[in-house]
Amino acid sequence: MTAVMTRPRTADQSPQREQPLPRTALPSLTGMRWMAALLVFGLHVHNFGYFGGEGQGFISWGFDAGDTGVSFFFVLSGFVLMWSARPRDKVTSFWRRRFARIYPVHLVTVVIALLMAYTMAPKMQPTGAEAAANLLLVHSWTYAWWQALDPVSWSLACEAFFYALFPALAWALRRLSPRGLAVLVVGCVITVMALPWVNTHFELGWHIYSFPLARVPEFILGAASARLVLLGRWRGPGLDASLALTITGYFLAARLGGASEHVAGTIIGFTLLLPAAAIADVKGEPSMWRRPLLVRLGELSFAFYMIHLLVLYAGARLFASSPHLPALEAVPAAAVAFTVSLALAWVLYEGVERPGRRLLLTPLTSVSAARKAATAGAKEA
Secondary structure, eight states: GGGGOOOOTTTTTOOOOOOOOOOOOOOOHHHHHHHHHHHHHHHHHHTTOBOOHHHHHHOOOOHHTTTHHHHHHHHHHHHHHHHOOOTTOOOHHHHHHHHHHHHHHHHHHHHHHHHHHHOOOEEEGOOOHHHHHHHHTTTTGGGTTTTSGGGGGGGHHHHHHHOOOHHHHHHHHHTOOOOHHHHHHHHHHHHHHHHHHHHHHHHOOOOTTTTTHHHHHHHHHHHHHHHHTOOOOOOOHHHHHHHHHHHHHHHHHHSSSSHHHHHHHHHHHHHHHHHHHHHHHHHHHOGGOOOHHHHHHHHHHHHHHHHHHHHHHHHHHTTTSSSOHHHHHHHHHHHHHHHHHHHHHHHIIIIHHHHHHHHHOOHHHHHOOOOHHHHHHHHHH
């Protein structure tokens, strides 16, 4: 991880200040979001047993470590929030924007999960406390509740905790030197890699996969690396080399143990990949992740992530037991589930996520003025 350290000066060099990078849009990161969501989808196809026989072995080889897609989301979240943060931004304004970003889709998927629970899937029925905790996005703090209703929403509970911490984190990161930021990045990587080992070796029994406090280092890692990039002090390999390291780590991750251990295999790759992609976007260097189709799919990725597991569950209910289909049948079944999930993601994005965000971010004074204007117009008519 010495790649993130600042470049040493020789004795005859005069100190030169690095040029900060401009805060531009980062479409490559949006495209990468889609690939992370796709990894999670593949993992759940595997977990639901759509494939049987040799097909199950192949899908296991490709997606057994698909849960690392969630780790990517956590690191990405910290990176993007730090990249777009403004020093004078009000804390309440920040929290309002984050609430508007995730809650409308969360609320709709909760309703869908409840409808499924009281029709086709009685085992999904939550207690009143579980439902309340899920709606308040605190359910992953209690292990017994972490998969209540829409199971993937546990990660939103982690994100909600990250959002609560971010204003203080951003304030602290702005006051760290580049060297301090580099040390923090390395420390977070070591923590992420060591925590599963410590938990297993000392038989602590912590449920670290879904526990928000255990996932904070990934978020801090993303934010600190973004700060280094903004300062022009990031030192790491380019996009192609970072991607190669990430892919290598991904296939290594499946050999490290369960879901909690998988993140140790990919965290170095993710740490290098996001800054490399951001720098490529800022400097206009080649990046396949900026392709319009990938960027569009990346825009749909949050809605896709939130709905796909419910679609897979509903699809699995069409079979008497876990599907375990031959490959020639499993591929079309998984393709149908994917297509339905993507179509519903588009509906959620266009019909819930975007209008919900606009509604929640519209100043109340503007809404009141619009209503008065409409009332006045109606009276004149």
